[in-house]
Amino acid sequence: MPPDLAPYAVRAAGSRGRRFAEPAPRGRSEFQRDRDRIIHSTAFRRLEYKTQVFVNHEGDLFRTRLTHSLEVAQIGRSVARHLRLDEDLTEAIALAHDLGHTPFGHTGQDALNACMKPYGGFEHNLQSLRVVDVLEQRYGAFDGLNLTFETREGILKHCSMKNARALGDVGGRFIKKQRPSLEAQIANLADEIAYNNHDVDDGLRSGLLEIDQLSTVAIFRRHLHAALRAFPRIEGRRLVHETVRRMIDTLVTDLIKQSVANVRKLDPVSVADVRRAPAIVCFSERIEREQMELKRFLRTNLYRHYRVARMSMKARKIVTDLFKAFLAEPGLLPPEFQSRAKIDTPRAIADYIAGMTDRYAIVEHRRLFAIDVS
Numbered sequence: 001m002p003p004d005l006a007p008y009a010v011r012a013a014g015s016r017g018r019r020f021a022e023p024a025p026r027g028r029s030e031f032q033r034d035r036d037r038i039i040h041s042t043a044f045r046r047l048e049y050k051t052q053v054f055v056n057h058e059g060d061l062f063r064t065r066l067t068h069s070l071e072v073a074q075i076g077r078s079v080a081r082h083l084r085l086d087e088d089l090t091e092a093i094a095l096a097h098d099l100g101h102t103p104f105g106h107t108g109q110d111a112l113n114a115c116m117k118p119y120g121g122f123e124h125n126l127q128s129l130r131v132v133d134v135l136e137q138r139y140g141a142f143d144g145l146n147l148t149f150e151t152r153e154g155i156l157k158h159c160s161m162k163n164a165r166a167l168g169d170v171g172g173r174f175i176k177k178q179r180p181s182l183e184a185q186i187a188n189l190a191d192e193i194a195y196n197n198h199d200v201d202d203g204l205r206s207g208l209l210e211i212d213q214l215s216t217v218a219i220f221r222r223h224l225h226a227a228l229r230a231f232p233r234i235e236g237r238r239l240v241h242e243t244v245r246r247m248i249d250t251l252v253t254d255l256i257k258q259s260v261a262n263v264r265k266l267d268p269v270s271v272a273d274v275r276r277a278p279a280i281v282c283f284s285e286r287i288e289r290e291q292m293e294l295k296r297f298l299r300t301n302l303y304r305h306y307r308v309a310r311m312s313m314k315a316r317k318i319v320t321d322l323f324k325a326f327l328a329e330p331g332l333l334p335p336e337f338q339s340r341a342k343i344d345t346p347r348a349i350a351d352y353i354a355g356m357t358d359r360y361a362i363v364e365h366r367r368l369f370a371i372d373v374s
Ligand code: MG
Pocket: 068, 097, 098, 191, 195
């Protein structure tokens, strides 16, 4: 039996359905079925070898898009349960939210977007939807995973008016300037909590960041001191972990508290009310400010660290070289993408490159450009 859901929770039984009608699932809800389909997809397995910040071969212990997505799902479920929302829907959205990411993280996305500028651009968030709607090829009756409207809408975090119009039903809320479900709002903020904290952890592990340097950031400093008060003698990895777990706890607790307060104030009694209301799932002002400070710190000190910048330079070159080569000579594409290329060459190339893992892109670049005539 489903748990006792709040009146403003999305109900799987009342789903707006799938693009291709299918019999109702037995023994699991519509959103559980979505979650299961995502986990079994090829794009999901690829996340294991896609960069979050550190390229996959840089170390075995850094987050990848796969472990990132699992952390987002874990945080999202905790918050969803607390607010008596549909946990499975939040989990499905969290697990799918990065399926459209290119290799090499944001550098890869920016490089592919630059290549695609004259052809409609490239946006990883839209691509996640394209993966589950079109690119996965697993079922006899349809392309994609044929997920429910609610999961698909949740995956589409942001979207231009032009794209919203082209996308039809899932783009509707952008045209009406409405919010998505609370389940989707949670997945979005769980993403932020997960990456800010694991980037601190990975940044310290990699040696690109130092504890002293991070201590200039209020939220880190406060929790570092709390960890040292509880365990005056700990150091190294244990100290980092005791600090980061406290930061995650503070953020999750604050998110729940503020969201509960917003629910009380706005008193939504249906999903329709949630859609019309201002954002309900959010941090308190103080924590929001502190999160912004941490983000700024990470941008300056980690994402723009010279060692990260060197890898980003190579990543940009790999993506751009591949795109140009395929565009000049679509015959270099593997056969399944060649048939797609007959309809829209640049988009087929973008789909091919976006689907690559970090190491596949590196190997493909070598295969195309290394001249070894010995
Ligand atoms: Mg993410």
